[in-house]
Amino acid sequence: MKIITRFAPSPTGYLHIGGARTALYSWLFSRSNKGIFILRIEDTDINRSNIKSVNSIIEGLKWLKINWDKGPFFQTNNLYRYNKIINLMLNNGNAYKCYCSKNRLNLLRNYQIKNNIKPRYDKFCINFKNKNENKKYVIRFLNPENGYVIFNDKIRGLIKTNNNELDDFIICRENGIPTYNFSSVIDDLDMNITHIIRGSEHINNTPKQINIFKSLGCKIPKYAHVSIILGDDGKKLSKRYFSNNINDYKYKGYIPEALINYILKLGWSYKNKEIFTISEMKKYFNFKNFVKSSSIFDIKKLNWINQYYLNNMSIKKIKSNILPYIKENKLNISKKPKIENVIKLFNKRCKNLVEMSKFFKYIYNIDIIINYKVIKYILKFKNIFKILIIIYNKFNKIKFWTYKNINNIIFEIKNEFNLNMYNVCMPLRIIITGKKNTPNINNIIYIIKKKKTLYRINNLINILFNFKYFD
Numbered sequence: 416m417k418i419i420t421r422f423a424p425s426p427t428g429y430l431h432i433g434g435a436r437t438a439l440y441s442w443l444f445s446r447s448n449k450g451i452f453i454l455r456i457e458d459t460d461i462n463r464s465n466i467k468s469v470n471s472i473i474e475g476l477k478w479l480k481i482n483w484d485k486g487p488f489f490q491t492n493n494l495y496r497y498n499k500i501i502n503l504m505l506n507n508g509n510a511y512k513c514y515c516s517k518n519r520l521n522l523l524r525n526y527q528i529k530n531n532i533k534p535r536y537d538k539f540c541i542n543f544k545n546k547n548e549n550k551k552y553v554i555r556f557l558n559p560e561n562g563y564v565i566f567n568d569k570i571r572g573l574i575k576t577n578n579n580e581l582d583d584f585i586i587c588r589e590n591g592i593p594t595y596n597f598s599s600v601i602d603d604l605d606m607n608i609t610h611i612i613r614g615s616e617h618i619n620n621t622p623k624q625i626n627i628f629k630s631l632g633c634k635i636p637k638y639a640h641v642s643i644i645l646g647d648d649g650k651k652l653s654k655r656y657f658s659n660n661i662n663d664y665k666y667k668g669y670i671p672e673a674l675i676n677y678i679l680k681l682g683w684s685y686k687n688k689e690i691f692t693i694s695e696m697k698k699y700f701n702f703k704n705f706v707k708s709s710s711i712f713d714i715k716k717l718n719w720i721n722q723y724y725l726n727n728m729s730i731k732k733i734k735s736n737i738l739p740y741i742k743e744n745k746l747n748i749s750k751k752p753k754i755e756n757v758i759k760l761f762n763k764r765c766k767n768l769v770e771m772s773k774f775f776k777y778i779y780n781i782d783i784i785i786n787y788k789v790i791k792y793i794l795k796f797k798n799i800f801k802i803l804i805i806i807y808n809k810f811n812k813i814k815f816w817t818y819k820n821i822n823n824i825i826f827e828i829k830n831e832f833n834l835n836m837y838n839v840c841m842p843l844r845i846i847i848t849g850k851k852n853t854p855n856i857n858n859i860i861y862i863i864k865k866k867k868t869l870y871r872i873n874n875l876i877n878i879l880f881n882f883k884y885f886d
């Protein structure tokens with residue numbers, strides 16, 4: 416049997432953490448079984464669906480490299496097919512038209528609640544057939560009155576629902592567009608979906624959907640309902656201190672593999688393994704290792720994994736990940752230094768790609784930002800004006816721009832002025848980079864080469880001169 420899975424989001428918002436996780440599980444299961452993974456956009460709720468959400472979902476999946484084999488299919492392109500089956504069901508008595516007004520349904524509901532009866536539709540219209548052709552109607556599924564719906568959830572085990580707990584739910588709205596529970600079943604059927612992996616908020620839909628499958632005499636797919644994800648306050652994921660939107664992690668410079676690694680483990684585990692490559696994920700993924708209880712989204716853990724990836728990824732991989740951010744910052748990296756050498760300076764000390772690409776500014780741009788505050792800070796260092804002029808002259812005389820030669824000059828200055836390393840390197844660091852916290856300044860001076868180094872030192876000498884600063 417060919418394994419076929421799908422990710423079927425409703426485009427009523429961005430791709431959130433939970434959605435990305437079910438997409439990941441469905442994708443991994445199909446990939447680990449050489450199956451097919453389908454992307455289906457469930458947009459039959461036309462008032463809430465929008466193209467912006469579709470684009471956001473697709474952007475998120477592409478960034479995470481969760482690639483689909485077929486689709487995206489849009490349910491609104493398939494209305495003809497749904498209506499054909501609904502007509503079939505009307506004809507064979509598996510569905511019927513309901514002309515009840517909202518008012519009547521409200522009265523019914525209130526009466527049932529008042530009398531401690533579970534609110535459900537009372538089949539009032541079941542025998543009307545087509546008598547009220549001109550009145551608006553919805554179409555209801557004729558749910559079996561007796562017996563049980565039993566399915567073996569791949570994560571939760573046997574789930575049994577009494578049919579008398581389900582009512583004749585609506586499968587087609589007044590506007591002729593089918594509801595989620597119906598269109599979803601028809602597509603799962605037509606696409607030969609074998610395994611449906613989705614959030615546990617769908618557990619209540621599953622018996623209804625199974626009953627539709629049964630009424631059509633079709634094979635029922637296997638279901639797996641994954642646990643919910645909560646914030647560390649035990650409540651639903653909120654936007655209080657981190658985002659639930661996958662694309663925000665892209666904009667903040669996370670590594671997609673790191674995010675996937677983290678999301679994978681929200682609800683699934685393998686021994687005590689923390690870090691998984693994508694091929695390891697495909698290799699180890701199975702239904703046995705799912706966690707039934709809810710999981711907690713921990714941003715600190717995600718940050719730890721992200722940093723781990725950044726520190727341990729190959730330079731080549733970091734390069735391909737950081738290029739979009741470099742483009743965003745409009746940095747011209749076509750000239751020297753080689754980006755690989757720059758990455759080597761920073762990959763062990765950055766938390767994310769945005770931070771790293773910001774550091775690239777003082778490597779690739781000619782000018783750096785030196786504000787008044789910085790100048791005041793530099794002025795605190797003793798003999799700084801003299802030191803800068805001497806450093807400038809010494810650097811200017813260097814014939815071979817080697818790390819060793821740069822290092823020697825810094826040592827000479829240190830000894831000449833009887834200073835400690837900090838008092839030479841710190842002002843130099845700020846003049847060269849505009850920042851107090853950088854990798855070894857000798858390395859930076861070496862990598863940005865002579866011209867840029869002299870340019871920046873000279874710039875500061877001029878600024879200090881204009882400040883009428885003399886020792």
Ligand SMILES: [Zn+2]
Nearest residue numbers: 513514515540
């Ligand atoms: Zn009715």
